[in-house]
Amino acid sequence: MFLRLEELQQRLGELDRQLMNPTVTSQPGRLRDLSQEHANLSRMVDMAAQIEETQTQLSEMNELLADPEMREMAEQEHATLTGRLAHLEQQLRLLMLPKDPYEGRNLVLEIRAGTGGDEAAIFAGDLLRMYQRYAGLKGWKMELLSASESGTGGNSSGVKEVTVMLAGADVYAHMKFEGGVHRVQRVPVTEAQGRIHTSAATVAILPEPDEVEVKIADKDLRIDVYRSGGPGGQSVNTTDSAVRITHLPTNMVVICQDEKSQLKNKAKALKVLSARLLERQRAEQAATEAADRRSQVGSGDRSERIRTYNFPQNRLTDHRIGLTLYKLDQIVNGDLDEVVMALMAYHQAELLKEQEGGR
Numbered sequence: 001m002f003l004r005l006e007e008l009q010q011r012l013g014e015l016d017r018q019l020m021n022p023t024v025t026s027q028p029g030r031l032r033d034l035s036q037e038h039a040n041l042s043r044m045v046d047m048a049a050q051i052e053e054t055q056t057q058l059s060e061m062n063e064l065l066a067d068p069e070m071r072e073m074a075e076q077e078h079a080t081l082t083g084r085l086a087h088l089e090q091q092l093r094l095l096m097l098p099k100d101p102y103e104g105r106n107l108v109l110e111i112r113a114g115t116g117g118d119e120a121a122i123f124a125g126d127l128l129r130m131y132q133r134y135a136g137l138k139g140w141k142m143e144l145l146s147a148s149e150s151g152t153g154g155n156s157s158g159v160k161e162v163t164v165m166l167a168g169a170d171v172y173a174h175m176k177f178e179g180g181v182h183r184v185q186r187v188p189v190t191e192a193q194g195r196i197h198t199s200a201a202t203v204a205i206l207p208e209p210d211e212v213e214v215k216i217a218d219k220d221l222r223i224d225v226y227r228s229g230g231p232g233g234q235s236v237n238t239t240d241s242a243v244r245i246t247h248l249p250t251n252m253v254v255i256c257q258d259e260k261s262q263l264k265n266k267a268k269a270l271k272v273l274s275a276r277l278l279e280r281q282r283a284e285q286a287a288t289e290a291a292d293r294r295s296q297v298g299s300g301d302r303s304e305r306i307r308t309y310n311f312p313q314n315r316l317t318d319h320r321i322g323l324t325l326y327k328l329d330q331i332v333n334g335d336l337d338e339v340v341m342a343l344m345a346y347h348q349a350e351l352l353k354e355q356e357g358g359r
Contacts, residue, residue: 008048012041029210036104040095047092054085097351100176102207106167107175108275109205113150113160114181116199121150121158123184123309124201126332128162131178133334140168145268146256163272165208172207177320177343179205180306187312196312200305208271209278216274222246225262245269252276321346 015038018024025031058081064074111127113120135142143165150158166175183200191197224244242257243265254276256269308317309328316331316339317324323342325331331339 008041008044012038012045015041032104040099044092044095047088047095051085051088051092054081054088057081058085093352093355094348097348097355100173102176103173104170105172105207106165107172107205107207108145108163108272109166109175109178110163110203111159111161112202113158114200114202116184116197118150118158118190119184119188119197120199120201121160122188123158123182123199124160124162125150125158126184127182127201127203128159128164130332130334130336131164131166131175134336135166135168135171137334137337138168138171138174140166140171142166144258145272146254146258165271172205173344174340176205177340177347178203183305183308185308185310185312204279206275206279209274214274214277214281216247216270216277220248222248223266241265243269245273247273247277250277250280318343 015034018034019031019038024034058078061074061078061081064070065078067074109131111124111131113124116123132142145163145165147162148160150160181200181202183198185196185198187194188197222245224246225240226242226244227240241260241262242255243262244253244255245266246253252273254269254273256265256272259265259268306318306320308315308319309332310317311328313326314328315324315326316328318339321342323339325338327335327338
């Protein structure tokens with residue numbers, strides 16, 4: 001594996017030249033991808049230098065081990081350096097794993113109420129607030145693209161479906177494993193008998209596409225405008241500001257009515273449509289990939305779940321990796337890092353197994 005480092009250094013020099021090219025700097029998508037590759041390669045080369053330095057120090061310790069007067073001190077230092085070398089080599093292996101082509105992207109997050117009626121809609125709203133708080137802790141920006149409220153009333157705000165844009169550093173890397181069916185077990189506020197109900201909501205994570213990745217021809221779109229419904233300001237419900245876009249070749253429909261401006265609603269709807277079309281392309285290219293939106297969302301049935309939120313036990317269980325945490329109250333308030341990091345570590349371990357098995 002380490003024999004490739006000379007090639008990596010050559011590639012780093014090539015990236016330096018490309019990043020100074022005005023043609024590249026004028027293309028935001030390409031500039032982002034090349035900058036990300038440059039940062040990753042820089043970390044690899046730096047790690048390799050640390051490994052080489054540690055190996056040199058180990059060689060010096062080996063010589064000192066032959067000296068009876070220095071042996072005890074040398075043995076302790078040798079053990080420390082051996083541990084450090086193993087850690088550095090493991091970190092380099094992780095850096096050299098194949099990268100997700102959508103790392104570094106912003107993303108579109110979709111949440112839909114599944115099985116469970118009003119309680120499922122309330123849970124979908126809870127998931128949205130959980131991700132809002134997590135985004136706040138990570139310093140990400142969240143922008144509402146579209147929402148359909150459930151009208152459940154009471155103190156809990158439920159949503160039938162909601163779509164938001166998440167933007168920020170490493171947002172896709174941290175959020176890409178959130179896609180799937182989330183199941184909740186708790187006593188609904190409307191339950192007079194105190195019985196625990198099970199409901200579900202679906203989450204889909206869609207990487208934001210570059211313009212060159214998704215081409216949408218005007219002739220393939222039917223755009224309808226109409227008066228917005230639901231709560232809003234003076235002009236929201238009195239002008240034809242709501243936009244419904246139908247992509248004729250796929251029959252995909254996107255509705256946006258949250259802005260007072262028809263143009264802003266159209267722009268947001270096109271952004272969501274582009275993300276869905278990119279995900280469709282990904283699914284067609286690799287139907288078995290975990291990022292396939294249909295495998296993420298499923299039917300919304302309770303049995304198709306990646307995670308369970310059990311409120312009576314204050315327990316969260318991620319069924320994909322067998323992780324159980326008894327801190328659900330903290331997690332729903334945005335403390336998601338322990339879950340996210342466990343999922344990322346599991347994914348890295350699986351990639352390492354594949355890499356080592358292919359040798």
